[in-house]
Amino acid sequence: MKYLLSAVMLALVGALLLTAEFGQQQAPAPATAEEKPGEADRPASLSGEPTPQELTLDQPRVQRQSLDDQSRQERGLLHRQIVELANCHQTYSCPQNLSDPRASDILQGKMLAEKLRAYADFHRENDYFDGESAEMARAFLDHPDGFVQEAAIDLMSMQAPNRDNALVLIEALESSYDAKIVNQAMKELQRYPDLQPQVDQLLAQSLQTGSLFVAQEVALNILPHLSPQNLQAFEEVAEKLPQNSQRAKALKSNLREFRLRQSGG
Missing domain, CATH: 1.20.1050 (Glutathione S-transferase Yfyf (Class Pi); Chain A, domain 2)
Incomplete structure (x- = not known):
């Protein structure tokens, strides 16, 4: 099924052996600076010296390896x-x-x-x-x-980002009737600029043939996906939509906003 x-x-996946050791970090040695009068009596955070907490925050994050x-x-x-x-x-x-x-x-x-x-x-x-x-x-x-x-x-x-996962998600969205899922997926797919042509095709299809709520959701949230490369294509899609529909109005509004940002407005 x-x-x-x-x-x-899943049994094969569960059998993966994870043997990598934890990554180790070395905190950088604090930089020395010429001491100013009265500086020795001030707390480190006020004298320009990093506090232990600040040093911890400055350390690069290392994901756990095992x-x-x-x-x-x-x-x-x-x-x-x-x-x-x-x-x-x-x-x-x-x-x-x-x-x-x-x-x-x-x-x-x-x-x-x-x-x-x-x-x-x-x-x-x-x-x-x-x-x-x-x-x-x-x-x-x-x-x-x-x-x-x-x-x-x-x-x-x-x-x-995992390309295989993104491709499965794009395919799943082609037949989705759930506007909430489409909104969530559109945000996730912003992490895959190399798949933008496939995403553009999906969004254009959803705008034209998707369910009412899915099409409206795409039109309302398409701005982060617009680019100079796909602007003309989505302008053509906008002209094909019923002109008084909510999706057409929302799409045209986002297209105007994108052009305004591109012009520095």
Whole structure:
């Protein structure tokens, strides 16, 4: 089934061996300066000398390179719980809610989203991301449940840009009817300037053939995606839209704003 995870894929991801050691930093030696009268009696922060707190803030941030045994076990448990929920239809173990024909699927989606958020929180708190965490985000970017998709994009946004993930997200958005997801994804896709042609095509398509709310969301939030290279193309799109529609008005407003900024106004 398209939207169920491959147990084999996630098992392989979960088996990644992480052996890198923690990066080490060396604080730079404080620069010396000629002492001025009375300077010795003043606190370091007032005399121009950096305080210990300031020295800590000035140090470049180094992402954690490995997990200890306890943290690996914690992540492994979260990984297994996500796999079990994602594949529960195959194992006849899905959570049940008999109040409505779709209630069980909705419940499964909410529980799966909660587990993905817990997985994301774990990695953020440990300042640790790797191939498994990137693969986990990618596996759910095209999930039909909006809560799950939202959690997957959040997990993706915490990590370094990943081209494979971005391409999956772009493809998933081509058939999206969720304006909230489209807004969230547009912000994330700003991190991929090398994929701007694909993003431009997606946004142009959404403006013209997307659902009413998706098209309006794109038109309202397109300004960060505009550039001298795609300005003419989106001006042509604007002329093709129903001229009294909200999406046409919003798009034209953003096009005017972009031209004004380009002219220094």
